[in-house]
Amino acid sequence: GAVVSQHPSWVICKSGTSVKIECRSLDFQATTMFWYRQFPKQSLMLMATSNEGSKATYEQGVEKDKFLINHASLTLSTLTVTSAHPEDSSFYICSARAGGALVKTQYFGPGTRLLVL
Protein backbone atom coordinates (compact mmCIF):
# COMPACT_ATOMS: atom_id res chain seq x y z
CA GLY A 1 0.00 0.00 0.00
CA ALA A 2 0.91 3.68 -0.18
CA VAL A 3 3.31 4.78 2.56
CA VAL A 4 3.75 8.26 3.95
CA SER A 5 6.53 9.14 6.37
CA GLN A 6 6.98 12.10 8.67
CA HIS A 7 10.12 13.42 10.29
CA PRO A 8 10.73 14.02 13.09
CA SER A 9 8.29 11.85 15.00
CA TRP A 10 8.58 14.13 18.00
CA VAL A 11 10.33 17.38 18.77
CA ILE A 12 10.81 19.57 21.82
CA CYS A 13 11.86 23.16 21.25
CA LYS A 14 12.19 26.42 23.11
CA SER A 15 9.65 29.17 22.71
CA GLY A 16 10.58 31.52 19.88
CA THR A 17 12.42 28.97 17.76
CA SER A 18 11.28 27.52 14.44
CA VAL A 19 10.59 23.88 13.76
CA LYS A 20 10.41 22.13 10.39
CA ILE A 21 8.38 18.97 9.84
CA GLU A 22 8.82 16.88 6.70
CA CYS A 23 6.18 14.75 5.04
CA ARG A 24 7.22 12.30 2.33
CA SER A 25 5.30 9.94 0.10
CA LEU A 26 7.61 6.96 -0.23
CA ASP A 27 6.15 4.86 -3.03
CA PHE A 28 3.88 7.19 -4.95
CA GLN A 29 3.77 10.72 -6.25
CA ALA A 30 1.54 12.97 -4.17
CA THR A 31 -0.08 15.69 -6.22
CA THR A 32 -1.73 17.04 -3.10
CA MET A 33 -0.71 16.96 0.52
CA PHE A 34 -2.71 18.04 3.55
CA TRP A 35 -1.62 19.19 6.98
CA TYR A 36 -3.79 18.53 10.02
CA ARG A 37 -3.50 19.41 13.65
CA GLN A 38 -4.87 17.27 16.47
CA PHE A 39 -5.16 18.27 20.11
CA PRO A 40 -5.48 15.55 22.78
CA LYS A 41 -8.78 13.67 22.66
CA GLN A 42 -9.97 15.77 19.72
CA SER A 43 -10.46 15.22 16.03
CA LEU A 44 -8.19 16.22 13.19
CA MET A 45 -8.50 19.80 12.05
CA LEU A 46 -7.35 20.70 8.56
CA MET A 47 -4.74 23.45 8.54
CA ALA A 48 -3.86 23.71 4.87
CA THR A 49 -3.83 22.04 1.49
CA SER A 50 -0.73 22.09 -0.66
CA ASN A 51 -0.36 21.22 -4.30
CA GLU A 52 3.04 20.56 -5.78
CA GLY A 53 4.58 23.70 -7.22
CA SER A 54 1.95 26.13 -6.02
CA LYS A 55 1.13 28.07 -2.88
CA ALA A 56 -0.70 26.33 -0.08
CA THR A 57 -4.33 27.08 0.66
CA TYR A 58 -4.87 27.76 4.34
CA GLU A 59 -8.03 27.18 6.32
CA GLN A 60 -9.71 30.08 7.99
CA GLY A 61 -8.02 30.99 11.24
CA VAL A 62 -4.67 29.42 10.36
CA GLU A 63 -1.88 31.98 10.20
CA LYS A 64 0.00 31.48 6.95
CA ASP A 65 2.99 33.48 8.18
CA LYS A 66 3.29 31.26 11.23
CA PHE A 67 2.76 27.91 9.54
CA LEU A 68 4.84 27.95 6.38
CA ILE A 69 4.13 25.16 3.95
CA ASN A 70 6.30 24.21 1.02
CA HIS A 71 5.50 21.48 -1.49
CA ALA A 72 8.52 21.61 -3.74
CA SER A 73 8.30 18.12 -5.20
CA LEU A 74 5.76 15.37 -5.78
CA THR A 75 7.10 13.43 -2.82
CA LEU A 76 7.89 16.08 -0.21
CA SER A 77 5.98 18.73 1.67
CA THR A 78 7.29 20.63 4.68
CA LEU A 79 5.55 22.50 7.48
CA THR A 80 7.58 25.07 9.36
CA VAL A 81 6.22 26.40 12.61
CA THR A 82 7.88 29.78 12.96
CA SER A 83 8.50 31.46 16.31
CA ALA A 84 6.82 28.60 18.10
CA HIS A 85 4.98 29.22 21.34
CA PRO A 86 3.57 26.80 23.93
CA GLU A 87 0.09 27.06 22.43
CA ASP A 88 1.51 25.57 19.21
CA SER A 89 2.21 22.35 21.07
CA SER A 90 0.14 19.72 19.34
CA PHE A 91 0.18 16.62 17.16
CA TYR A 92 0.70 17.45 13.50
CA ILE A 93 -0.30 14.94 10.85
CA CYS A 94 0.20 15.08 7.12
CA SER A 95 -1.61 13.12 4.48
CA ALA A 96 -0.93 12.62 0.82
CA ARG A 97 -3.17 11.93 -2.12
CA ALA A 98 -1.99 10.38 -5.33
CA GLY A 99 -3.44 10.62 -8.78
CA GLY A 100 -5.14 7.96 -10.84
CA ALA A 101 -6.93 5.18 -9.06
CA LEU A 102 -5.63 6.35 -5.68
CA VAL A 103 -7.08 9.85 -5.99
CA LYS A 104 -10.03 9.06 -3.77
CA THR A 105 -7.95 8.10 -0.75
CA GLN A 106 -5.61 10.00 1.52
CA TYR A 107 -2.73 8.19 3.14
CA PHE A 108 -1.56 9.49 6.47
CA GLY A 109 1.86 9.91 7.95
CA PRO A 110 2.52 8.71 11.51
CA GLY A 111 2.38 12.24 12.91
CA THR A 112 4.77 14.58 14.70
CA ARG A 113 4.39 15.48 18.35
CA LEU A 114 5.55 19.04 18.99
CA LEU A 115 6.16 20.34 22.48
CA VAL A 116 7.12 23.97 22.86
CA LEU A 117 8.61 24.90 26.21
Add this chain to the structure above:
Amino acid sequence: AQTVTQSQPEMSVQEAETVTLSCTYDTSENNYYLFWYKQPPSRQMILVIRQEAYKQQNATENRFSVNFQKAAKSFSLKISDSQLGDTAMYFCAFMKHVDALNFGKGTSLLVTP
Protein backbone atom coordinates in the same frame (compact mmCIF):
# COMPACT_ATOMS: atom_id res chain seq x y z
CA ALA B 1 -19.96 23.41 4.54
CA GLN B 2 -20.27 19.74 5.31
CA THR B 3 -20.67 18.56 8.87
CA VAL B 4 -20.01 15.09 10.18
CA THR B 5 -21.60 14.00 13.44
CA GLN B 6 -20.58 11.06 15.57
CA SER B 7 -23.00 10.93 18.48
CA GLN B 8 -21.23 8.24 20.50
CA PRO B 9 -18.12 9.62 22.23
CA GLU B 10 -17.31 6.25 23.81
CA MET B 11 -18.37 2.67 23.29
CA SER B 12 -17.30 -0.70 24.57
CA VAL B 13 -17.81 -4.22 23.30
CA GLN B 14 -16.73 -7.64 24.41
CA GLU B 15 -14.30 -9.62 22.38
CA ALA B 16 -15.99 -11.63 19.58
CA GLU B 17 -19.14 -9.53 19.76
CA THR B 18 -20.48 -7.10 17.17
CA VAL B 19 -20.59 -3.34 17.57
CA THR B 20 -22.00 -0.56 15.40
CA LEU B 21 -20.64 2.97 15.35
CA SER B 22 -22.93 5.67 14.06
CA CYS B 23 -22.20 8.60 11.79
CA THR B 24 -24.42 11.14 10.13
CA TYR B 25 -23.46 13.93 7.80
CA ASP B 26 -24.96 16.95 6.19
CA THR B 27 -24.30 17.94 2.61
CA SER B 28 -25.99 19.30 -0.45
CA GLU B 29 -23.61 17.44 -2.72
CA ASN B 30 -24.67 14.41 -4.71
CA ASN B 31 -21.25 12.96 -5.42
CA TYR B 32 -18.91 12.42 -2.51
CA TYR B 33 -16.97 9.82 -0.57
CA LEU B 34 -17.29 8.59 2.99
CA PHE B 35 -14.61 6.97 5.07
CA TRP B 36 -14.00 5.34 8.40
CA TYR B 37 -10.51 5.79 9.81
CA LYS B 38 -9.09 4.08 12.85
CA GLN B 39 -6.57 5.77 15.15
CA PRO B 40 -5.01 3.36 17.66
CA PRO B 41 -2.91 4.56 20.61
CA SER B 42 0.05 4.96 18.26
CA ARG B 43 -2.02 7.75 16.65
CA GLN B 44 -1.34 6.45 13.14
CA MET B 45 -4.45 7.03 11.03
CA ILE B 46 -5.50 3.82 9.31
CA LEU B 47 -8.13 3.59 6.60
CA VAL B 48 -10.77 1.06 7.57
CA ILE B 49 -13.29 1.35 4.78
CA ARG B 50 -14.39 3.65 1.98
CA GLN B 51 -17.77 4.21 0.34
CA GLU B 52 -18.54 6.07 -2.87
CA ALA B 53 -21.88 7.84 -2.65
CA TYR B 54 -22.89 6.81 -6.14
CA LYS B 55 -22.64 3.13 -5.22
CA GLN B 56 -25.72 1.62 -3.67
CA GLN B 57 -23.93 -1.47 -2.47
CA ASN B 58 -22.54 -1.20 1.04
CA ALA B 59 -18.77 -1.51 1.27
CA THR B 60 -17.25 -4.40 3.22
CA GLU B 61 -13.69 -5.18 4.28
CA ASN B 62 -13.40 -8.49 6.09
CA ARG B 63 -14.95 -7.93 9.56
CA PHE B 64 -15.84 -4.33 8.79
CA SER B 65 -18.96 -3.30 6.90
CA VAL B 66 -20.99 -0.16 6.53
CA ASN B 67 -24.67 0.64 6.35
CA PHE B 68 -24.87 3.54 3.94
CA GLN B 69 -28.25 5.25 3.80
CA LYS B 70 -27.83 8.10 1.35
CA ALA B 71 -31.29 9.60 1.74
CA ALA B 72 -30.93 9.62 5.51
CA LYS B 73 -27.28 10.78 5.25
CA SER B 74 -26.22 8.02 7.55
CA PHE B 75 -23.02 5.98 7.39
CA SER B 76 -22.62 3.51 10.24
CA LEU B 77 -19.73 1.09 10.73
CA LYS B 78 -20.29 -2.46 11.91
CA ILE B 79 -17.40 -4.39 13.38
CA SER B 80 -18.03 -8.11 13.61
CA ASP B 81 -16.12 -10.57 15.77
CA SER B 82 -14.46 -7.71 17.65
CA GLN B 83 -10.81 -8.19 18.54
CA LEU B 84 -8.68 -6.56 21.22
CA GLY B 85 -6.68 -4.88 18.47
CA ASP B 86 -9.80 -3.04 17.36
CA THR B 87 -9.50 -0.81 20.43
CA ALA B 88 -8.98 2.68 18.99
CA MET B 89 -10.56 5.99 18.12
CA TYR B 90 -12.75 5.70 15.06
CA PHE B 91 -13.32 8.73 12.87
CA CYS B 92 -16.00 9.08 10.24
CA ALA B 93 -14.98 11.38 7.40
CA PHE B 94 -16.59 13.05 4.39
CA MET B 95 -14.83 14.06 1.21
CA LYS B 96 -16.30 16.07 -1.63
CA HIS B 97 -14.73 15.32 -5.01
CA VAL B 98 -10.99 15.54 -4.31
CA ASP B 99 -11.13 17.98 -1.45
CA ALA B 100 -9.72 17.47 2.01
CA LEU B 101 -11.32 15.14 4.51
CA ASN B 102 -13.85 16.54 6.95
CA PHE B 103 -13.78 14.50 10.15
CA GLY B 104 -16.31 13.83 12.85
CA LYS B 105 -15.30 14.14 16.50
CA GLY B 106 -14.63 10.46 16.80
CA THR B 107 -15.81 7.50 18.83
CA SER B 108 -13.51 5.83 21.32
CA LEU B 109 -14.02 2.07 21.11
CA LEU B 110 -12.80 -0.25 23.84
CA VAL B 111 -12.80 -3.99 23.22
CA THR B 112 -12.76 -5.94 26.47
CA PRO B 113 -11.74 -9.57 27.02
